[in-house]
Amino acid sequence: MHLIDIKSMFKEELLKDFKEKGYPLYRANQVYLWLIKGIKSFDDMSNIPAGMREELKDCYYITNAEIKRKLVSKLDGTIKYLFELNHNELIESVLMKYNHGYTLCISTQVGCKMGCKFCATGKSGFSRNLTPSEMLAQIQSAQLDNNIRISNVVLMGMGEPLDNYENVIRFLKLVSSGDGLNIGMRHISLSTCGIVNKIYDLANEHFGLTLSISLHASNDAVRNKVMPINKKFNIEELLKACEFYIKKTNRRISFEYAMISGVNDSDECARELSKKLSPMLCHVNLIPVNDAGDDNCGYKKSSKERLSKFSLILSRAGIPVTVRRTLGSDINASCGQLRRNVNNVEV
Ligand code: SAH
Numbered sequence: 001m002h003l004i005d006i007k008s009m010f011k012e013e014l015l016k017d018f019k020e021k022g023y024p025l026y027r028a029n030q031v032y033l034w035l036i037k038g039i040k041s042f043d044d045m046s047n048i049p050a051g052m053r054e055e056l057k058d059c060y061y062i063t064n065a066e067i068k069r070k071l072v073s074k075l076d077g078t079i080k081y082l083f084e085l086n087h088n089e090l091i092e093s094v095l096m097k098y099n100h101g102y103t104l105c106i107s108t109q110v111g112c113k114m115g116c117k118f119c120a121t122g123k124s125g126f127s128r129n130l131t132p133s134e135m136l137a138q139i140q141s142a143q144l145d146n147n148i149r150i151s152n153v154v155l156m157g158m159g160e161p162l163d164n165y166e167n168v169i170r171f172l173k174l175v176s177s178g179d180g181l182n183i184g185m186r187h188i189s190l191s192t193c194g195i196v197n198k199i200y201d202l203a204n205e206h207f208g209l210t211l212s213i214s215l216h217a218s219n220d221a222v223r224n225k226v227m228p229i230n231k232k233f234n235i236e237e238l239l240k241a242c243e244f245y246i247k248k249t250n251r252r253i254s255f256e257y258a259m260i261s262g263v264n265d266s267d268e269c270a271r272e273l274s275k276k277l278s279p280m281l282c283h284v285n286l287i288p289v290n291d292a293g294d295d296n297c298g299y300k301k302s303s304k305e306r307l308s309k310f311s312l313i314l315s316r317a318g319i320p321v322t323v324r325r326t327l328g329s330d331i332n333a334s335c336g337q338l339r340r341n342v343n344n345v346e347v
């Protein structure tokens with residue numbers, strides 16, 4: 001029999017389903033509370049009668065993210081998790097501690113189709129979309145493992161969130177719901193390589209979450225080389241969609257820019273970028289590109305001097321810019337690296 005993914009259901013859906021099955025309302029509330037707590041099995045729902053637990057098992061399943069490996073940074077306490085899903089599939093999440101609380105960076109797909117040249121996830125191909133419950137399970141596992149409450153979530157792990165639009169939208173509604181984990185949209189960021197039509201859709205949802213755009217180039221010639229998505233939606237179209245997002249949500253957009261030596265880090269690139277972004281309510285995050293394995297397509301980090309000069313040109317043009325603090329740099333905390341290591345060693 002086809003089992004239903006119970007943790008991907010909205011509370012109203014569960015109430016309706018239980019009602020149709022003839023269970024009293026308070027049972028649905030009890031089960032929902034257990035699910036929010038991150039319980040792993042119906043057998044552990046101690047206030048639910050044994051017979052009913054068996055009936056539930058015949059209709060539903062509970063999604064878990066099991067910790068397969070965990071690396072703790074000696075530098076700053078950042079924790080990188082490798083989670084195992086149902087079918088031996090591996091995904092990564094990264095837990096970061098800031099002054100204002102804990103932030104978890106979660107994955108939205110197993111792998112990614114987008115094929116960005118500098119990205120370890122992009123290089124390993126695509127397996128499948130994650131379900132809403134698999135996104136929630138990453139948060140619950142990290143919370144339970146550390147006995148903490150996660151206050152902020154960033155959709156910046158493996159995968160392209162806007163390529164898994166329906167599931168990501170459902171996840172966002174579930175995670176921000178007062179009945180659920182109650183993490184407000186203002187505490188959520190979503191990062192995309194620039195799937196333009198979906199940026200319009202997201203703006204029209206009126207969520208007010210922070211949108212990050214992985215830009216990584218100041219012109220189409222360079223962006224076409226490093227990010228294949230640019231051949232479908234070029235920079236001009238992307239920035240137009242960003243303007244629309246800002247107009248609809250009144251939220252500042254964050255542009256991510258991985259600095260690759262000799263590829264996108266010249267003064268000329270900085271001036272070109274300044275010109276394109278100066279009319280916008282935005283912020284630029286400069287990140288020295290991380291090693292993504294193999295020869296990283298010959299891509300090397302820009303020098304510190306290059307980063308400072310690039311950042312100076314942007315700030316002189318009036319664009320707010322930061323050089324991203326790289327948390328967990330001793331544990332390969334950037335996208336796709338840990339799974340790659342484990343796959344190489346153990347599988
Ligand atoms: N697919 C989404 C979100 C996941 S990638 C996106 O592309 O935005 C998360 C971030 O890591 C993106 O900004 C991505 O460009 C960046 N990234 C990937 N590989 C990187 C690397 N080797 N060095 C620095 N940043 C990298």
Ligand code: SF4
Nearest residue numbers: 112114116119122193
């Ligand atoms: Fe996919 Fe983002 Fe990596 Fe590009 S950078 S391959 S979109 S995960």
